[in-house]
Amino acid sequence: MSVRACGTGQPWPGVAEQIARWCATTPLAPAVVQGSRTWTYRELEGAAGAISATLQAQVPGPGRVVAVTGPRGFATVAAWVAVLATRNVLLPLDPGLAPVQSARMASRAGTDLVLALDGARVPTANGARVLRLDSGQLGAGGRLPQEEPPPPEDPGYVFFTSGSTGQPKAILGRHRSLAHFLTWLRTALHVQPGDRIGHLAGVGFDVSLREVLLPLSAGATLCLPPPAPLPPSQALAWLGDNRVTLLHAVPTVARAWLHATDSSLRLPLLRAVLFSGEPLTDTLVTRWRTHLDYRGEIINQYGPTETTLIRCWHRVEDPTPGIQPLGRPIPGSEAWAEDPPGTRLLPGAPGEIVLRTLYGTSGYLGASEEEDARFTFGPDGEVIYRTGDLGHVDADGVVHFLGRLDDQVKIYGVRFHLHAVEAVLEAQPGVQQTAVTAHHDSEDGAPRLTAHLVLAPGCNGVPGGLRAALLQHLPAAAVPARFVIVDALPRTSGSGKLDRSSLTDPSPSGI
Missing domain, CATH: 3.30.300.30 (ANL, C-terminal domain)
Known part of the structure; x- marks a missing residue:
């Protein structure tokens, strides 16, 4: 059985255009906060506009890969927006990675320019130019370039898979797919200018696209922790101190937070927690609610990096025993289970989860023939991706996760x-x-x-x-x-x- 969520191939405003609208309509509203410092939307546009002008002079875009590396802070956020605004391809590089690893990733992505911020180490990439910028050099009067909606297959970003079970692979994402996802999520979660969204994910994890760009595309506030990673014992307290209302968490990380935090801590302003990246169990849901006396929404989300962030989601109310459902497909997406010959299965029959979307990625960079076989590309930007996950679709159209095909054991x-x-x-x-x-x-x-x-x-x-x-x-x-x-x-x-x-x-x- 397959499940379809209706969607169209209509053009969506690009991410930078969505942000520029808020810069124009609420220029004095808080856009980014870190510690005691706040950037308004006017200041964000000034810095991002200045970087945009520099990029347009340095790389003959659009479509050039620009690697951005630097500490978590205002300049890095402005640089991400600038790369997207100039219709280039964003490659975020974690400054904490070993230089050899960063250089390998930059080379694999075909980087044209490395933008190194605030003294970050510069990874070497074959033929890539290097531009160093310090926060103090960012001008205050820049403007974001205004463009038409991006074409369906216009490349927008490169992220690497997590590498949790093997060698990370480079994924080429699309501007339109990212813009569609943010537009859908903003509507589904009713994100408003009063919301405050935390950015705790590593910059090399594609969830950071959601954490950084969702608030800015909604006129809300992006809350940045200190540049150094927060230890688990401080993460939940930081959320409370910064009045965060929306949060993403990987289950393994959330367990570490709870394990290291006193049960007296409360997060009364947190209204929604989005779990993804790993199976979500009823035990973690119960612990999260009881440990924090949490009354807000818990949402389980599913979508490999290969399909642009999220393709299915499920609001968890009374958790089912064991692993929680992955949910129904979001608009513009379809999900089904199929057997090894490629036949779609009836409700309840287990098989490989397959995702179809109009808003997917362009696949792997430098992929092997076996890796390429996981993708099928159709007209109008359509992508079909075979996930390697085992699951089934029930009679109500809900997708359930049973495990990885490669984690099955026979004893x-x-x-x-x-x-x-x-x-x-x-x-x-x-x-x-x-x-x-x-x-x-x-x-x-x-x-x-x-x-x-x-x-x-x-x-x-x-x-x-x-x-x-x-x-x-x-x-x-x-x-x-x-x-x-x-x-x-x-x-x-x-x-x-x-x-x-x-x-x-x-x-x-x-x-």
């Missing part, structure tokens, strides 16, 4: 998914976070499961009776053979997702 003839084991483990008393890995190290050649556990406060060892409790919910083959206690689970530097590739095979001393 003694029993097939199951590691995500399903993790969801059951996380629901057990004393377990705060968990990640399960499979290693082929048993004498009979069958995989052996290891559960890496972050314990709840006050729990000093593997909870008694844990295996017996798991057997009530899982087949015996799916109960981990070993439990290893860790202080924290490894996360990818950009997205903060669980980094499975860094979970090493434990020593025999594991319990």
